[in-house]
Amino acid sequence: xxxxxxxxxxxxxxxxxxxxxxxxxxxxxxxxxxxxxxxxxxxxxxxxxxxxxxxxxxxxxxxxxxxxxxxxxxxxxxxxxxxxxxxxxxxxxxxxxxxxxxxxxxxxxxxxxxxxxxxxxxxxxxxxxxxxxxxxxxxxxxxxxxxxxxxxxxxxxxxxxxxxxxxxxxxxxxxxxxxxxxxxxxxxxxxxxxxxxxxxxxxxxxxxxxxxxxxxxxxxxxxxxxxxxxxxxxxxxxxxxxxxxxxxxxxxxxxxx
Numbered sequence: 001x002x003x004x005x006x007x008x009x010x011x012x013x014x015x016x017x018x019x020x021x022x023x024x025x026x027x028x029x030x031x032x033x034x035x036x037x038x039x040x041x042x043x044x045x046x047x048x049x050x051x052x053x054x055x056x057x058x059x060x061x062x063x064x065x066x067x068x069x070x071x072x073x074x075x076x077x078x079x080x081x082x083x084x085x086x087x088x089x090x091x092x093x094x095x096x097x098x099x100x101x102x103x104x105x106x107x108x109x110x111x112x113x114x115x116x117x118x119x120x121x122x123x124x125x126x127x128x129x130x131x132x133x134x135x136x137x138x139x140x141x142x143x144x145x146x147x148x149x150x151x152x153x154x155x156x157x158x159x160x161x162x163x164x165x166x167x168x169x170x171x172x173x174x175x176x177x178x179x180x181x182x183x184x185x186x187x188x189x190x191x192x193x194x195x196x197x198x199x200x201x202x203x204x205x206x207x208x209x210x211x212x213x214x215x216x217x218x219x220x221x222x223x224x225x226x227x228x229x230x231x232x233x234x235x236x237x238x239x240x241x242x243x244x245x246x247x248x249x250x251x252x253x254x255x256x257x
Contacts, residue, residue, distance in 0.1 A: 116245025
């Protein structure tokens with residue numbers, strides 16, 4: 001089975017793919033101090049609890065936090081007796097390479113999203129990913145990542161607002177009952193929710209205005225379903241787009257070796 005690891009700035013996700021479906025998916029906070037042994041204890045106990053046998057024979061990693069990759073490599077070597085593919089490294093080939101300014105390093109998460117979106121839906125796609133940052137990834141007709149937009153993430157914006165204004169509390173991200181808030185929490189929730197609905201709507205429309213072909217918009221990330229309640233923002237929502245992209249890239253490398 002294939003172990004897909006997506007390490008973001010906030011969370012790290014492990015998903016076990018049997019070639020047909022994901023048998024188990026686990027999420028933990030991203031901590032660069034976590035050792036290979038600690039990863040193993042956490043992962044093996046959860047697999048046992050889920051009743052899934054640990055038969056990992058291949059691993060692929062996408063990480064926006066370079067410091068964690070060393071211990072993830074040790075995990076693969078010590079416990080799975082395998083060398084992982086790491087997206088963004090020269091030995092990990094992409095079905096279609098990115099077309100961006102020379103010298104630009106594209107985040108592996110964005111390359112993976114592009115591969116997953118193209119495999120499922122073809123090209124001319126905008127992928128809106130609600131993570132630590134809110135990113136817009138533009139996927140061309142041939143599956144190439146060709147650029148996009150990076151905006152502050154929803155929770156990051158809320159945290160910055162709380163830290164910069166001592167009188168403002170922490171609030172949950174939710175759809176408010178109405179736009180005009182009648183208390184501090186409702187005002188903040190309205191500003192964040194409708195502010196990001198407007199951000200997604202406007203940026204998507206401006207991207208489409210620069211593109212010479214019709215485009216579809218795919219939402220992904222944990223908050224995508226929430227913001228889909230505010231307007232017709234997405235043509236569809238993909239909960240597992242990043243993990244699917246990892247399986248696509250792994251299959252491409254396996255088939256071309």
